[in-house]
Amino acid sequence: MHDHAPSGIRGTGNRRLLAISLAITATVMVVQVVGAVLSGSLALFADAVHMFTDAAALVIALIASVVAARPANDRRTFGYQRAEVFGALINAVILIVLSVWVAVEGVTRLMHPGKTELAGGLMLVVAIVGLVANAVALWLLSAAQRHSINVRGAYLExxxxxxxxxAVIVAAVVIVTTGWLQADAIASLLIAAMIVPRAIGxxxxxVSVLTESAPQGTHVKEIRxxxxxxxxxIDVHDVHVWQLTRGAPVFTAHVVVDDAAFADGRSSRxxxxxxxxxxxxxDVEHxxxxLEPAGHVEHEAHA
Known part of the structure; x- marks a missing residue:
């Protein structure tokens, strides 16, 4: 016996806002990569990696809103929602690799600052462009994030x-005014430190989704x-809780009901x-x- 109500896991009302924020984030990310190459700034590259985390999160959110709307079929009976999980897996691996590279390069530059030439002025300009663009994206999402978990995640990113x-602006100002090049390496390490916990999380x-663990915050004992x-x-057994993707929990259970409920028609209620x-x-919609009569448990035990 099923609850066939629409899951409502991914709303589509905020898709336009997510798309605009993605366009802004992706554009600034490209600008930062170019600026990092031209200026020699590791902090700008680290910030571009940071922007990549947000661009990837926005892409995943958009894909989720589209994929979740695709109907299930005889082969994929739960639909295509788990595509989001595989996208997140690729994203996490890329982030960890890039952040480790940034950290190693940052430590190297701290130890040997004279080997790198930095154009502090260009670094400052690109960082200011990034700050303004992020402020605009934040303003666009500020109202909708109060009503949508999906948009809230993008807002925090x-x-x-x-x-x-x-952080990059501060480092650029220090380099321009004092010539202390290590400020770039320190800023890059700070940004890498912001990325790693998010990537690991x-x-x-x-891993929790793919191993079909109970969603975080779901207490099976309380549900029972x-x-x-x-x-x-009378009793409940064979309780299973897992999730197809973030925000899409699934629950199954065998519930033993007194025989009178079947006899008088109360089982449907x-x-x-x-x-x-x-x-x-x-918040488990699927x-x-x-429902089993009391004697059915004994039958299952013998089986």
Whole structure:
């Protein structure tokens, strides 16, 4: 017995805002990469990597909103929502590799600052462009992020970019005014330190989804207690909770119901109450319950 209601996992109302923010982020990222090559600034490149994390997150959010709308078929019965997870896996691996390279290069430049020539003025201009662009993207997302978790995530990513651009500006000002080149390396290390925890967190989340672990914050014991408190329910077993992708939990359970509920037709009301409980209290909109008479448990044990 299923709850076939639309999952509503990914709303499409904010897709335009996400697309505009992605365009801004991707453009600034390209500008920063070019600026890093021309100026020799590692901090600018690190900030471009930071921007890449946000661009990737926005791409994943957009893909999720499109992919989640595709109907399931006989081969992919859950649809295509897990495509987001594989995208996140690739993203996490790339981020870890790039951030480690930035960290190693940053330490090298700290130890041997004289080997690198930096154009502090160009570095400053590009960093200011990045700061302004991030501020615009932040303003665009500020209202919608109060009502959408998806947009909220993008908003926080852009906020991190804003902080990264500010760090590059500080380093550029120091280089222009004092000629202290190590400021660039220090700024790059700070930005790399901001990237690594997010990349590791993303990788852990991907592993959690692919190993079909219960979603973070989901307490199976509490769900079981709610089910057992439903009038007519005697026992619950074979409880499984996993997620197809972020924000798409799935729940299945075998629920033992007293024989009288089947006899007087209350079983359908019990099912509706269980599905409503999962949706309202635990944000699980896709739930499957197998209602069983008391004797069926013994039959399964023998089987």
């Amino acid at each position: 852009v906020l991190g970019d804003l902080i990264g651009s500010a 993303l990788l852990r989340e991907v 207690e709610h089910i057992l408190s439903t009038p007519g329910v 019990i099912l509706s109450r269980l599905q409503t409980c999962l949706a309202e209290h635990f 739930s499957t319950f197998q």
